[in-house]
Amino acid sequence: MCAHQEKTDLKNLTQEQLVNFVESLEQPAFRGRQLLAWIYKAGITEFEQMTDLAKKFRKVLEHAARMSRFDQAVIEISRDGSVKFGFRLEDGHVIESVLIPEEDRNTLCVSTQVGCAMGCTFCLTGKMGFSRNLSTAEIVNQVCAVRDWMEHNDRGKLSNLVFMGMGEPLANFDNLLDSISILTEQRGLDFSERRITVSTCGLIPQMLQLGTATNVNLAISLHAVDDTTRSSVMPVNKKYPIADLIEACRKYPQKKRKRIMFEYTLVPGVNDTDADAHKLAELLVAIPCKINLLAINSGEENSALKVSRQRILRFQAILREHDFTVFIRQSRGDDISAACGQLAGKEWDENRSTLL
Numbered sequence: 001m002c003a004h005q006e007k008t009d010l011k012n013l014t015q016e017q018l019v020n021f022v023e024s025l026e027q028p029a030f031r032g033r034q035l036l037a038w039i040y041k042a043g044i045t046e047f048e049q050m051t052d053l054a055k056k057f058r059k060v061l062e063h064a065a066r067m068s069r070f071d072q073a074v075i076e077i078s079r080d081g082s083v084k085f086g087f088r089l090e091d092g093h094v095i096e097s098v099l100i101p102e103e104d105r106n107t108l109c110v111s112t113q114v115g116c117a118m119g120c121t122f123c124l125t126g127k128m129g130f131s132r133n134l135s136t137a138e139i140v141n142q143v144c145a146v147r148d149w150m151e152h153n154d155r156g157k158l159s160n161l162v163f164m165g166m167g168e169p170l171a172n173f174d175n176l177l178d179s180i181s182i183l184t185e186q187r188g189l190d191f192s193e194r195r196i197t198v199s200t201c202g203l204i205p206q207m208l209q210l211g212t213a214t215n216v217n218l219a220i221s222l223h224a225v226d227d228t229t230r231s232s233v234m235p236v237n238k239k240y241p242i243a244d245l246i247e248a249c250r251k252y253p254q255k256k257r258k259r260i261m262f263e264y265t266l267v268p269g270v271n272d273t274d275a276d277a278h279k280l281a282e283l284l285v286a287i288p289c290k291i292n293l294l295a296i297n298s299g300e301e302n303s304a305l306k307v308s309r310q311r312i313l314r315f316q317a318i319l320r321e322h323d324f325t326v327f328i329r330q331s332r333g334d335d336i337s338a339a340c341g342q343l344a345g346k347e348w349d350e351n352r353s354t355l356l
């Protein structure tokens with residue numbers, strides 16, 4: 001084990017945990033809050049740069065702690081402007097984050113696990129199987145690295161975060177919650193909870209816990225209106241079937257005017273008929289929600305499964321007749337395998353890696 005792995009990685013700690021950490025080093029609580037601001041607001045990477053801390057304390061920190069960061073990445077830029085970052089972790093695994101620039105926002109799609117255990121059949125990450133959860137630091141470091149890259153490359157500011165990258169965020173619940181705490185803390189990365197969305201395949205108990213503990217937005221990958229179809233593409237449905245999931249959405253503790261986002265990928269002959277659209281409207285009736293309709297991404301294996309434009313418009317029209325807010329989401333980053341369901345942590349290529 002290398003020396004720095006024995007030190008406490010301060011990027012794993014929320015403000016409260018930083019306070020406990022400095023108190024364990026016989027320092028007053030406010031030093032913990034100062035550390036948080038140095039790490040995230042000022043982006044400091046060396047303890048010696050923390051000039052308002054006593055020299056003696058900085059020495060203590062150097063022995064007891066470290067601040068991990070992602071300093072190298074493989075970066076691929078799509079024709080549509082999406083940017084995929086491949087980050088190599090300290091144990092050699094590679095994870096990916098995708099920056100999606102739009103006119104009015106810059107959204108980062110963040111990963112929470114290496115691989116995924118949920119096994120959704122349409123998802124390349126699911127096909128990798130599950131290796132491990134990401135630490136809080138590894139989740140937060142994706143945001144820090146992309147924020148810094150944007151700053152150095154005049155790409156504006158990161159405005160929104162979606163937990164829709166590799167992995168099922170709610171299966172890594174504690175680290176997800178700690179990372180949200182750091183991301184939203186004023187002295188931390190200072191994102192509004194309104195600009196953070198957590199997407200789940202439908203882990204009901206954790207979903208309800210998330211709604212109680214935070215005020216972030218919730219997105220549900222629904223993709224089918226009957227259990228037979230949904231279970232065949234999303235094995236999680238066998239444990240948490242549609243009726244239970246929808247019931248949980250009705251109970252979901254969320255503030256007024258907030259709406260759950262339902263993701264529905266249309267696959268010809270599987271879930272794209274007029275009857276499916278009417279059934280979807282029936283299922284979601286009276287749930288404050290929005291619906292995102294998607295076409296399956298055209299990875300070579302999937303090209304035959306792409307729904308026609310006409311069909312997707314018809315599906316949207318039916319849902320609109322039922323008074324739902326429905327968007328057709330354009331696939332982004334398709335050409336660099338950065339679109340939803342395409343993140344598979346390809347081999348790390350040392351020759352293509354860039355210093356951040």
Ligand code: SF4
Nearest residue numbers: 116118120123126167
């Ligand atoms: S879609 Fe999400 S939950 Fe399903 S296998 Fe892929 S990463 Fe996991």
